[in-house]
Amino acid sequence: MKFSDFVATDAIRSHVDAGTKEGVIREMTQSLVNAGSIAAADYESIVKAIMKREDLGSTGIGRGVAVPHTKHPSVSRLVGTVAVSHSGVDFESLDGEPVQLFFLLVSPPDRPGDHLRALENISRQLRDETFCRQLKSAKGPVDIQHLLEEADSHGVAS
Amino acid sequence: MGSREDMVSREVVVGMPQGLHARPADQLAREAxxxxxxIELLNDTQRVDGKSILEVLTLAAEAGTRLIVEATGPDAHEALEAIGVLFDRNFNEQENTEGR
Structure with a gap:
């Protein structure tokens, strides 16, 4: 699975304002609403579901990356977005590092395989430290979009 | 010398319906x-570091996937036992399946 298969380009945020876990999740979910990927009526329910998932264990997976996510019946296909926080946010990650790079995923309840393959793609690409660093220093959403496209075109052969 | 390098391994099966997703990967890395x-995990094509969530997630191991867990070092036996128990108990996933 590629980034372009699930990342809503119009919802990419290069400068997250929020300084808390819930704040970031709210901002990113709102971006998905604004981009038309999820309905405004589902906003609160999706935020709550993602926060509930965080209560089970942080989705901060290390190296300054977090993948907040949930299943939600309102979506018929996997939707997601990317955000960068330049100051970093405490996400209770395993390695204790503040998180600067967020991949938020909302998936249909009956498609666990798609969710796994999105996580696989994200984690495989992020093993490349240069890619990580470039994403974190992106100046605008378009930069992020281009980095993701580049990764998609390189990632095929790995 | 004190650096005994035992290597032990066993096969495990991913029993969780959702596969080896972020939460079990986190539990696995924390235990490892x-x-x-x-601690390394192997599938048909990859060998990854069990102490890194990022690495474990690149396996994209769906329900039913067979993996080899390999432990190398002075506490290899105990480590392998502890990791094996996580798989045998499906990472206690049942309690937390979000229904609807």
Missing amino acids: RKWQSR
Whole structure:
């Protein structure tokens, strides 16, 4: 699975304002609403579901990356977005590092395989430290979009 | 010398319906980090570091996937036992399946 298969380009945020876990999740979910990927009526329910998932264990997976996510019946296909926080946010990650790079995923309840393959793609690409660093220093959403496209075109052969 | 390098391995099966997703990967890495030994997971094509969530997630191991867990180091036996128990218990996933 590629980034372009699930990342809503119009919802990419290069400068997250929020300084808390819930704040970031709210901002990113709102971006998905604004981009038309999820309905405004589902906003609160999706935020709550993602926060509930965080209560089970942080989705901060290390190296300054977090993948907040949930299943939600309102979506018929996997939707997601990317955000960068330049100051970093405490996400209770395993390695204790503040998180600067967020991949938020909302998936249909009956498609666990798609969710796994999105996580696989994200984690495989992020093993490349240069890619990580470039994403974190992106100046605008378009930069992020281009980095993701580049990764998609390189990632095929790995 | 004190650096005994035992290597032990066993097969495990991913029993969780959702596969080896972020939460079990986190539990696995947390457990693996408790041990001195190197912990690696192998599928048909990859060998990854069990102490890194990022690495574990690249396996994209769906329900039913068979993996080999390999532990190498002074506490390899105990480490392998502890990791094996996580798989045998499906990472206690049942309690937390979000229904609807």
